[in-house]
Amino acid sequence: MTAIPSYLQPYFQDAEKSLNAKLAKEIEFSGATYQILVEDLYTHLEYWVFLQLEAQGNIKDAFCSCNSQDEGCLHQLVAYLSLFNTNEIPLHLRFERSLWNHLCFLYEDRLNDALMELKQLQPGHYIFQSSSEKIIFSIKALSDSSILFLDELVTPRPKETEETSLKFSNLSNEDLLLWREGRPNPQLRYDLSYWSDLAKWLMRKQDNQEAYQVSFQYSKKKLPNWIQIDFYDLEIGFYLSEANLPFIIPSLATVKSPLSVRNANNQGIDRIEYDKTTGIMRIFEGSLEKAPKIKKESDSFLNGIRLENWIFIPEKGFYTDEPHNLLQTPELEGEQLSVALTEHQRFLSTLLMNEVIHRSVQVPSYQLFFDKKWNLHIVAYLFEIGDLSLNYSRIIGDWAYLDGEGFYPLENKRFEEVETIIPIYQVSDFVTQNRGWLNNIEGFHTHIRSIEYQLSYQVSETNRLTFQCSLAKAKQRARLQDFGVWVYLEEYGFYSKSVGPFSHLLKPGFSLSPEQVPLFIRMNRDELSLIPHFFYEKCPLEKTKLHLQMTQKGTIKINPEYVLLPFLKDTNFRLFDDFIYIEKKGFYELSAPLRLPEKFRYPVELAGEELDLFLSYEMEEIRPYIHDIDPRLLKPQKKQLVTSFVEAEEKKGKGWYRFKLYYQTENGIIPITALRQALNKKKQQFAFFEAGLIALQDKQLDWIRRLDKDRFDKDEEVVFLTTLEFMRINAFEQIQFFETENLDLESSQKNFIALQELQTPDVPNITGLNSHLRPYQEIGVQWLWFLYHQQLAGLLCDDMGLGKTHQAMALIASVANLYRNYAEGIQRHFLIVCPTSVIYHWQDKLEQFLPGLRICTFFGVKRSLAAFHQSYDILLTSYGILRNEKELLSQVNFEIAIFDEIQVAKNQTSLVYAALKNVKAQMKLGLTGTPIENHLRELKSLFDIVLPTYMPNENDYRELFIKPIEREYNSHRKDILNRLIKPFTLRRKKEDVLKDLPEKSEEIAYCDLSPYQQQLYTEVLEQRKRHLMQDLKDDQTPIPYLHIFALLSSLKQICNHPAVHLKNPGDYQKYSSGKWELFIELLREARESQQKVVIFSQYLGMLDIIENYLNDQKIGYASIRGSTQNRKEQLQKFNHDPSCEVFVGSLQAAGLGIDLTAASVVIHYDRWWNAARENQATDRVHRIGQMKGVQVFKLVTKGTFEEKIDAMINRKGQLMEEIIGVDDQNTLKKFTRNELIELLTYEEKDDDHMTLSDVE
CATH class of the missing domain: 3.40.50.10810 (Tandem AAA-ATPase domain)
Incomplete structure (x- = not known):
């Protein structure tokens, strides 16, 4: 923090007390300009303090609404100190470098101030979605105060102007002009948006030391693609594209983040200072962060992901070589400094201690004058004449340093120095080479005719452009100087001594029709620029407007309006295509935002097919120009189907109702019966209502088209619907009840709720059912x-x-x-x-x-x-x-x-x-x-x-x-x-x-392939895989599903037991199997704990092996397969015979409609393609009547495709839950081409496990 001004130092003690009492209430700022509301320490009255700071943080200008007669006051010092809040640099500089500012600037640039696209999920919770409906921004307020603030933030506000907003205080005249033309520069557009206000709110929360947590989500490339920041009363998240990450990375250093911002060798820059007296920027070596060293030669660094000048190392952070480049030259000046500012602007902005680096590009202006010896002086300035000539201001390559303001990037710079002097003997050549540029500078115009006469022009009342010759009227006392080819006449400019090479194009008396003028100007722009006042130097239009109104006969009248700048408002003007001619001022080519489409540059009336064409296509094109519009021509932002009357229609029978239905828009309601009448007119494409314009081809209206004409009573505005039709329409339209002054309001509302909540007037009589229902x-x-x-x-x-x-x-x-x-x-x-x-x-x-x-x-x-x-x-x-x-x-x-x-x-x-x-x-x-x-x-x-x-x-x-x-x-x-x-x-x-149902625990039990299984697995895979992969990678070849599933089925059988694949279940003991050994162990543990076991498999051969083993071990069991005839006896045996310890069943035959609650252990020997079937089978055990906790084991062989199948089943397990309402698993029947390739190129393994990719 810089030293406190001497005139404020007497107030220091009281200022500290005020800050401790938090009497600096509100802070508004734009750049280095502030308004702070301060409560007086003694009177408790509130005063507004205005402060403007220099780049170094010193006070440039200040006043207080307390109207103190002294130079300063207590309120000014409280306001000034509050901007630092124990920091070394003021709030606006901290804000400019902050993560909040970078994120919100990025999103404003991407989304603009598009409030209409901001979707509210619930009070205080808003999201933005991409065109594919992916959430790219989310903000959720968690307290009443934050909900209120957020709602106010996103509510459309009155337009801010130069008179009402602080945000215009630092603008140049050129930026103001661009704003008036409707083309604000990106920084101003951001400052005027709610994104900027959101960023300042977040900055204020951080400044107030509110606790927060930053977390990230990651893409498949393991790059951060979502940043989540959670405060105690606010949760906010932003999608981060890979292209935008480099813009965000430096600002992560301003928050506590799990991803650090570091230098590759833990050496970095401590701070950067600019010495304005010498024009030297000094780089002080230090450390970006006390962090574990990571050498550039290390694997983690070499395997990192490059993002421009950054390397991202997962779970560690971002590393950059950038500081090293700057440390190679610890003192920068001249061209070196210019290059550093251009290449490292973001980085320098975060560490430069005493100056601001502005983003907004400036075009230098120039002041010209002759000295007594007729040397031509050209002096550059940015905002006002002389600003680059004072104190320590200077031009540094492609940048300008303005003392007290900071660094500005330049474009269209014509001279390297602030002041350029053209010696008298070089003036003639300079004028010849730069006459087009000079012709835009008052008093230094170049004239292609001699001093005796000059070419001028006239625009007639019929809009003909005619060139003419007029005598020069030089003032008697005007200074005159001969520079050889050119003669300079003070206040008039330079006159050619001879006819120029282009004079034959512009002869006196040459005349053009209005239609020829635009093309002629475009083809002869350089020559015409030499005629004084042919071109007007600034845009004369403030805006262009269109007024749209419907007539009584159903046509649309469109009237254009051209709003001139205030000081030109009474001046006559004419249009020549994209050029506007201001009488006695000259021609100006309008920029794209001010050009009306050619069809609408003059009043027009549309009817018939032309009207339909306009509403279908052309209206969107002219929307930016529309100033006022007949509400009947406005397409509603949203049409909400509502009803105000619901009554049972007993004449038509059970399940019929009478509805009064309307589409409610932001401007009123449209009766559905009226819409039906409009739809009946075959050639009509649009319907016009006071509540808005309706496109009759809109598919949202299809439900109206499908209803027969006798369903509508236009006199009573009633629509007849069955309950089923109401349900279908309600699914798409989400009908709401619309309260009106209706005598049947209460009855209608009751009927509506009954239909919505599926209520019946009476209770079912279940007498005769010998069961107590839960x-x-x-x-x-x-x-x-x-x-x-x-x-x-x-x-x-x-x-x-x-x-x-x-x-x-x-x-x-x-x-x-x-x-x-x-x-x-x-x-x-x-x-x-x-x-x-x-x-x-x-x-x-x-x-x-x-x-x-x-x-x-x-x-x-x-x-x-x-x-x-x-x-x-x-x-x-x-x-x-x-x-x-x-x-x-x-x-x-x-x-x-x-x-x-x-x-x-x-x-x-x-x-x-x-x-x-x-x-x-x-x-x-x-x-x-x-x-x-x-x-x-x-x-x-x-x-x-x-x-x-x-x-x-x-x-x-x-x-x-x-x-x-x-x-x-x-x-x-x-x-x-x-x-x-x-x-x-x-x-x-x-x-x-069923809160009283015992718990069910599920786990995946992993096993390895035995050496023999591994050999067999590899042989089968090598024989069949290669041609399948070729077919899968060729998009033109049909997917060979049958061959793929045959291969997968063989591999599953090998994973189960080699005897299943070899069709030799009787000799199962001759082969080794990792899964079989795991199964035997699980069965042993269950029996020792006296639990009955249910075993499911999809392969009959596997069931044969299990039953052979149970017979050999003399273990009692029951079994159901597709061929089983005595199912009832088998179930009774398992559920009621204590000696029957095991139930063996195929998933197809025993997975539905039976009760196996005597068991408490379920083993799925192999995974079914359809996880829902597995769950059904498990539910034979875990259901009403079960008194014990149920353990479920699903056996999976590691290092094989079984492991991948398990992951894919779990990944796809949400479809049924989202559509039907609830469920834990979905199914896996048909894979896409990419999923099958992924399945057959499974690469995750360790040295002990073979995978499918090992046989490539």
């Missing part, structure tokens, strides 16, 4: 009852073991009671279809829990429907029988059809799918724990069975959901699909609803 099951039955009452259908997707069967039986009981009470004599029939393996399990449950209903088990060779209608209530059959008896069963009308394990019909081309579609039932209910096993297409198949026509058609479903979700991971489309299916799916997890 609370979550009661909720499930209530949901099923709603679907039934609304004539809908659904999928009950609860976890295995949560009693889907009981909930389905409760629905059957409720419907049976409904017709028993209200419709005597009318018999309703129910259908239950299930896998063959559980048909008798269902029969037992129905007889046990619904004894009052008669069950016909339609199964076996002697099956018959002859007595079904009169003698039975429930028809129980299998999918195989339904498929074979499709025509017979389609003749029966069922009240409810229940399809257990409905996922067996996921393939829409299967006969089972066709048979289920053919079933006639008032309501169809699917039971499944895995509605999505492999692919989103399966979900549509299941819905097409239970709710035909609800899902979009094949093409729309693929474009809306499959491609965006499965290929692009589009979270927005996931949300829509979730809303679409949510009313018709119910899924609960065991851990959420």
Whole structure:
């Protein structure tokens, strides 16, 4: 910190007391200009202090609103000291070098001040998303005060101006002019944005020593690609692209970061100082950071990732050679200093102690005059004449140093020195070589005619440009000097003694039509610049505007307005293409932001196809110029579907409602009935409403198009919808209730909530069900009852073991009671279809829990429907029988059809799918724990069975959901699909609803290949892999899925046991297997602890080996495979016989619909491609009725593709959870080309493990 000015020193003690009492309340600043609100130590009144600092931190200017008569006051010193806050440099310099400033400057440059694109997730939580909907910025306020501040920050604010904002105080005239033209320089644009305010807020939190934590996320290249900063009341994160990292790296040194910023050999620069008296910048050697040394020759350095001048070493930080380059020349001046400022601007900015290095580029201006000996003096200045000539200011190569202001980069610099002197004998040559430049300097114009006459021009009332000759009117006392070829006349400039080589282009009397003028100017720009006042030196326009208005006849009038600078506002002007002519001032070529598209430079009226073309394409082009617009021409930023009236329409039957629906925009509401009328007009592309412009081709309106005309009552503004239609529309539109002064408001709101929350007016009567339902099951039955009452259908997707069967039986009981009470004599029939393996399990449950209903088990060779209608209530059959008896069963009308394990019909081309579609039932209910096993297409198949026509058609479903979700991971489309299916799916997890269920622990148990397995594995891989890899790497060759899966299946069998691959399970003892040894150990430990064990494998050969071993060891076991006939006996044996210690089953046959709760250990001998199937199988043990904790072991062979499969299954385990609601795993059925290449080129290994890449 610099010394306190002498006139403020008497206030020092009181100033320290004020700072300790935190009486410096608010600090606003822009560059080195500050406004600080200070509370008086004694009177407690508040005063604003204005401070302007020099680059070194000294006070340049100051005043206080207390109006003290003394030179300084206590408030000024408090304000001044508060800027340092125990630091050596003032706040604005610390801010300029800070991480907060660098991050926010980068994001403003990338995103601008785009408030409309800032998405609010919840109060105080905002994100930015890229075009692919990837989150690239997130900020979340965690306290009331930070939420309030953040909301104020992002709320659109009044435009800041020179009169109202501090941010204009340090601007040059040129920058001000650019701002007035709507083209602010990048620094001002940033200063005026909320990004700058956000950066200053974060800087203030750091300055106040609020605790924070910085963390990073990393890309596949192991580079940081996300920085997260968490304060106690704020969480903020930024995406970091590789290209932008070098810009951010130096500023990381200003915060406590887990990634350090260091020099490669731990030698660095301690500080940098500039001596303005000598023009020398001195580099003082020190250390960037006390950190472990990393030599440039070390592996970690050589293997680091280069980012321009930086090397990134993962988990360590950023290292640079840059300081060494500067330390080679510890004293920089002249050209060396200029090069250093240009090449190391960011780095120097962070360490230069007493000066500012500005980013904004400046163009030098020049003052010209002759001395008494007629030598021409050219003096450069930046902001005001003489500023580079005073004190220690100077030009240093491509930079200028302005005393008290700092360093500025220069462009378009014409001379190397601040002052250049052209001797009298060189003036003539200088004028000839620089006449174009001189012609822009008042009093030094060059004239291509002799002094006796000069060429001028005139623009007529018809806009013709004519050149003419006029006599020079030199003042009598004007000084005149002959320089040979040129004669200088004071205040008029230089006159040629002879006709120049270009004079024949510009003859007196030469005239051009208005259409010829622009091209002529462009082709003869240099010659025309020699005519005094032909070109106007500054842009005369402040802005260009367009006014858009609709007429009563439905046309659009567009009127342009050209706003001249205030001092030109009464001056006549004319347009010549991209040039504007200001009367008596000259021509000026308008910059792109001020050029209106040619079609709209003059008033125009649009109608018909021209109007449609304008609204479809041209309106976006002119949007930056629009000043005011008819609200009917404004496309709404958002259309929210709302309803103000909901009433049951009993005339049309159960499940019909009357709605008053509107699209609500920021400007009002649009009745849907009015939109339907507009859609009926075939040639109309747009509809005009006071609430905004609606494009009738918008796909958002497709749901209106699909409804028949008789669904709309335009007089009452009513739309008739079924519950199903409402649900579908609500999924896409998220309908909200819109309160109006409606007599039926309360009733409508109640009906709306009932539809949204799936409420029914009565409670289902489950009398006759001999089962006590748990609370979550009661909720499930209530949901099923709603679907039934609304004539809908659904999928009950609860976890295995949560009693889907009981909930389905409760629905059957409720419907049976409904017709028993209200419709005597009318018999309703129910259908239950299930896998063959559980048909008798269902029969037992129905007889046990619904004894009052008669069950016909339609199964076996002697099956018959002859007595079904009169003698039975429930028809129980299998999918195989339904498929074979499709025509017979389609003749029966069922009240409810229940399809257990409905996922067996996921393939829409299967006969089972066709048979289920053919079933006639008032309501169809699917039971499944895995509605999505492999692919989103399966979900549509299941819905097409239970709710035909609800899902979009094949093409729309693929474009809306499959491609965006499965290929692009589009979270927005996931949300829509979730809303679409949510009313018709119910899924609960065991851990959420069964708090008393014992815990389940899962672990991957790793093993190694035995030497023989390793040899066999390598041989098989070498034989088959090479041609597969060639096909995979050729995008034009179809992926050979069958061959790949055949190879993988062989490798899995080898991993299991060589005897499985060699088809010799009877002699399994002749071969060694690492996995088999692990299995034997796990089985031994389980038996010693007296726990029953369930073992699953997908290979029958492996089951043979396990059973052979159990027989050899005389261990009691039960077994179910696809061919097992006595399934019921096998289950009873395992669950009730103490001597039966082990259950052996294939995943396909024993993974569904059975109860194995006698076990407490599950071993998955091999991983199934579909993790959901594994979970289903595990849930045979971990379900209602389980009294012990369950251990699950999944065996994986290290160093083989099994390890990679396990990782890929876990990585892809989110799809079902995100779409259906909850689940822990997803499936792995079909790999992409890249995934298969990745799988077959698995490289992670150690010396003890072989991998697939070893055989390349």
